[in-house]
Amino acid sequence: xxxxxxxxxxxxxxxxxTEVSREEGLSRRGFFAACGCAxxxxxxxxxxxxxxxxxxxxxxxxxxxxxxxLPAGCVSHLLLAKARGLFEKAGLNVELTQFNGPADNLQAxxxxxxxxxxxxWTTTMAAYGEGTRDLRIVGGSGxxxxxxxxxxxxxxxxxxxxxxxxxxxxxxxLRLDTLELVGYGTMSQYGKSYKDYEMTFFPSMxxxxxxxxxxxxxxxxxxxxxxxxxxxxxxxxxxxxxxDVWGPEAPDCVITTLTKTIxxxxxxxxxxxxxxxxxxxxxxxxxxxxxxTLQPIYGAPREILAIALKRQSPDPIINAAGASGIRGGVKxxxxxxxxxxxxxxxxxxxxYQPGAx
Numbered sequence: 067x068x069x070x071x072x073x074x075x076x077x078x079x080x081x082x083x084t085e086v087s088r089e090e091g092l093s094r095r096g097f098f099a100a101c102g103c104a105x106x107x108x109x110x111x112x113x114x115x116x117x118x119x120x121x122x123x124x125x126x127x128x129x130x131x132x133x134x135x136l137p138a139g140c141v142s143h144l145l146l147a148k149a150r151g152l153f154e155k156a157g158l159n160v161e162l163t164q165f166n167g168p169a170d171n172l173q174a175x176x177x178x179x180x181x182x183x184x185x186x187w188t189t190t191m192a193a194y195g196e197g198t199r200d201l202r203i204v205g206g207s208g209x210x211x212x213x214x215x216x217x218x219x220x221x222x223x224x225x226x227x228x229x230x231x232x233x234x235x236x237x238x239x240l241r242l243d244t245l246e247l248v249g250y251g252t253m254s255q256y257g258k259s260y261k262d263y264e265m266t267f268f269p270s271m272x273x274x275x276x277x278x279x280x281x282x283x284x285x286x287x288x289x290x291x292x293x294x295x296x297x298x299x300x301x302x303x304x305x306x307x308x309x310d311v312w313g314p315e316a317p318d319c320v321i322t323t324l325t326k327t328i329x330x331x332x333x334x335x336x337x338x339x340x341x342x343x344x345x346x347x348x349x350x351x352x353x354x355x356x357x358x359t360l361q362p363i364y365g366a367p368r369e370i371l372a373i374a375l376k377r378q379s380p381d382p383i384i385n386a387a388g389a390s391g392i393r394g395g396v397k398x399x400x401x402x403x404x405x406x407x408x409x410x411x412x413x414x415x416x417x418y419q420p421g422a423x
Contacts, residue, residue, distance in 0.1 A: 109365025128159030139378035140208025147345035210318030211290030231262035251311035291374035
C-alpha cells in the first residue's frame with residue numbers, strides 16, 4: 067500500500083445550522099435530528115456516471131443489492147468500485163441511494179428500502195440503544211478524521227487544554243456523535259469532564275466551525291475535510307484526533323444491515339465487501355489514478371479532494387483493533403450516560419467479512 071494510509075482520519079456529515087444553548091442538550095433520539103447533509107457531495111455528472119455503471123451491472127444479470135450511503139469521503143472506495151466496473155465483474159448489481167444525512171439513511175434501512183448502509187457507527191449504536199435490536203454492523207467503510215481543534219490564542223496542545231480545566235475554556239461539540247467522543251474522550255483520558263469546561267452543544271458541525279472562527283468558542287470538535295478548512299481559514303490548531311481517543315484504527319463510518327438480511331443474503335454481503343476490499347487496495351496502490359476516477363464524481367477541486375481523501379481513508383474491513391476502538395468509544399458513551407452497558411459486541415457481527423475465520 068502507498069504511504070497515504072496513515073494518519074487515518076475521517077469525514078463526518080453535518081449541515082449549516084445555528085448554535086443551541088448550553089442548557090438545551092440532545093437526547094439519544096434528538097441525535098438523529100442533529101445530523102444532516104455532508105460536506106462532500108456527489109455531483110450531477112458523477113451521479114449520471116454511477117447510473118450508467120448500474121445499468122451495465124443490471125444488463126449483466128448481477129444479483130441486486132441496494133446500498134444507502136452519504137455523499138462523503140468515507141465511500142470513496144465504493145464509488146471507485148462502481149465507476150471502474152468492479153461490481154459488474156464480480157457479478158453484482160449494486161444500486162446506490164445517496165442520503166443527505168445519517169438519520170434518513172437509517173430510516174430507509176429500517177423501512178426496507180435498502181439492504182445495507184454506509185453510516186457513522188454512533189448512529190447504529192444509538193438506534194440499537196433506542197430499541198432497534200435487529201441492526202448489525204457487518205463491516206467497515208472509512209477511518210475517522212474527527213478532530214479536536216482550538217482557535218489561535220486559546221490553547222496550543224492537549225496539555226494546555228487539560229490545564230485550562232476550571233478556568234472557563236469554552237468548548238463546543240455535538241451530542242451522541244463521533245465528534246462528541248473526541249472532545250469528551252480527550253477530557254476523560256486525563257480525569258476531566260464537562261463540568262470542568264464551559265460547554266456548548268451544537269446541532270451541527272458547521273455551526274461549531276463558524277463559532278470557533280468568530281471567537282464564540284475556544285475549542286470544538288470537527289470532522290475532515292471541514293476541519294482542515296476551518297484550521298486554514300481561522301488559523302486554528304489541531305489538538306487531538308479520533309486515533310488518539312478510540313484508535314489506533316478509529317473507524318467512523320461502517321456498513322450496517324439487518325439480521326434478516328444477514329440470514330438470507332450473507333454470501334451476497336461478503337461478495338460486496340470483497341469488491342470494496344479490492345477497490346480500497348486500488349485506492350492505496352495508485353492514489354493519483356483513484357483521484358482521476360473520483361474527481362469527476364465528487365466534482366470538487368482536485369487539490370481539495372486530495373486532502374479530504376487522504377484524511378478519510380477507506381477501511382472496508384474492521385480488524386481486531388478497529389472493533390476494540392468501537393468498544394472503547396462506547397465506554398465513553400456510557401460515562402456520558404447514554405447507555406448503561408457496553409452494547410458494542412451485541413451490534414458487531416463481523417464474521418461475514420472477507421477472510422473472516
